[in-house]
Amino acid sequence: MFTERLILRRWQEDDADALFKYASDPEVGPRAGWSPHRDVEESREIIRTLFGGETMWAIVLKGSDEPIGCIGYLPKGVSNIGVGDNEVEIGYWIARPFWNQGICTEALTWMIDYCFREKGFSALWSDFFVDNPASGRVMEKCGFMDTGIETFCPNLYGGTDRKVRVMKRLPQPRFGFNTIGLFTTDNTRMVAFYRDVFGFTTDWNGREPNVEMCLGGMRLIMYPRVAFEDMISQKLSYPSERNGTMELSFDVPTFADVDREYDNAVSLGATPVFPPTTEPWGQRTCYVADPEGNLIEISSFKKG
Numbered sequence: 001m002f003t004e005r006l007i008l009r010r011w012q013e014d015d016a017d018a019l020f021k022y023a024s025d026p027e028v029g030p031r032a033g034w035s036p037h038r039d040v041e042e043s044r045e046i047i048r049t050l051f052g053g054e055t056m057w058a059i060v061l062k063g064s065d066e067p068i069g070c071i072g073y074l075p076k077g078v079s080n081i082g083v084g085d086n087e088v089e090i091g092y093w094i095a096r097p098f099w100n101q102g103i104c105t106e107a108l109t110w111m112i113d114y115c116f117r118e119k120g121f122s123a124l125w126s127d128f129f130v131d132n133p134a135s136g137r138v139m140e141k142c143g144f145m146d147t148g149i150e151t152f153c154p155n156l157y158g159g160t161d162r163k164v165r166v167m168k169r170l171p172q173p174r175f176g177f178n179t180i181g182l183f184t185t186d187n188t189r190m191v192a193f194y195r196d197v198f199g200f201t202t203d204w205n206g207r208e209p210n211v212e213m214c215l216g217g218m219r220l221i222m223y224p225r226v227a228f229e230d231m232i233s234q235k236l237s238y239p240s241e242r243n244g245t246m247e248l249s250f251d252v253p254t255f256a257d258v259d260r261e262y263d264n265a266v267s268l269g270a271t272p273v274f275p276p277t278t279e280p281w282g283q284r285t286c287y288v289a290d291p292e293g294n295l296i297e298i299s300s301f302k303k304g
Helices: 013-023 040-051 103-118 133-141 187-198 225-232 255-267
Strands: 006-009 056-061 067-075 087-094 123-129 145-151 164-169 180-184 211-215 218-224 247-251 271-278 284-289 295-300
Touching (some): 013 067, 067 103, 123 133
Parallel strands (some): 247 295
Antiparallel strands (some): 145 164
8 A cells, every 4th residue: 555655564573673673762652652662572572463463554665665653543342442333543653763754644644545435434533642742733634623532541551641632533525515506587686795795706797697706715606597497408496585495604703793794784785584693502693685585694603
């Protein structure tokens, strides 16, 4: 298995000398939760017993056959943090001469893809000693989220005295959200509304049927209903006025911003539908409608 700079391969007993060279470093093992290796024979035994299975890989730089680290996963029953069915805990380490070169991030990115695509695991877990935040930063770069759990892991070297922080990674969704599309009867009026009321921008020339408007990371497409029906050779029926079939949802920083943006939208021509209200679940929300009746929610969960 390969990445841009690395080969991920199975451990071999004749890797013992290279493993000892790096694993005897007192700055390496304790950071990952294992004690420094005392001699080559201990390294050889660890290859036989811990690294020799189907869930551990040696990290090797291309152009070399010397392992400079290790990455692998631990399933339920072996994991230090009690993962569930079809979940695993990922662990890794890299030799000190290769720190701060992005190698752990590259290896972990490969491991995540392997675990989800090849093995079909439903969730990945990992942890790091809170006094070793660099390992946590690698996890964050690779999409692991902080669970808020800090605990002791007595199975780890130093794990009775040093807390670990637990991280979790879920699969990426099959699809990424692309855009919201609105089928319109009057593009000119709709473009003016979303431009003047909410600040969307567009380079629409006023003639093309398709309109693309953007605001930050949001993308809004408008397409005339007649043109769409011509394209698909079908006649469709549409609601009118406040149509109640869809909504656009805009987040704002605080409750006060909800109230401010509601007043601003109404003053600029939006149809008031539901005034700012704090709901029992802690969200302050309001609704207005655009010229073709599509509902627009403006909301926040933060008081201030």
